[in-house]
Amino acid sequence: MIAAVPPARAHHSYANYDMSRLVDMEGTVRQVHWIFPHVTIYVEVEDADGQAQMWAMGASTPAGVERAGVSRDDVQPGDQIGVRCYPLKDGSLGCALGFVTPLHGDTARGDGVERAWN
Numbered sequence: 001m002i003a004a005v006p007p008a009r010a011h012h013s014y015a016n017y018d019m020s021r022l023v024d025m026e027g028t029v030r031q032v033h034w035i036f037p038h039v040t041i042y043v044e045v046e047d048a049d050g051q052a053q054m055w056a057m058g059a060s061t062p063a064g065v066e067r068a069g070v071s072r073d074d075v076q077p078g079d080q081i082g083v084r085c086y087p088l089k090d091g092s093l094g095c096a097l098g099f100v101t102p103l104h105g106d107t108a109r110g111d112g113v114e115r116a117w118n
Helices: 062-067
Strands: 023-034 039-046 052-058 080-087 094-102
Touching: 023 052, 052 080
Parallel strands: 052 094
Antiparallel strands: 023 039, 023 080, 039 052, 080 094
16 A cells, blocks of 8 residues: 555546446555545555555545544554455555455445444
8 A cells, every 4th residue: 555645636526437337455554644635544455476565545635534434543553354345446455445344243435434324
């Protein structure tokens, strides 16, 4: 994830993402940047060869994520999560967060983490 934060020229745009394709993966949260302008969750994921890759999962603004019902306490470093996201078109290790499922059973969904549990 470290190498895949969307460039500034695409700020507030999904133009760099393949919005026609969702990618599913599971991994370990390594960092959560709960800062303006966008929440970014860094997830370590194993590739097909068993090598660790760091993916940058871009979300909405902190206020937008909170309005959707997700607090900064819902996804923490060390958590195991499943992710469904829209990958960057250039193939780098980043995506627009679509759905997050903490492996403890709750589900978050939507524009960069919309809470779907009570």
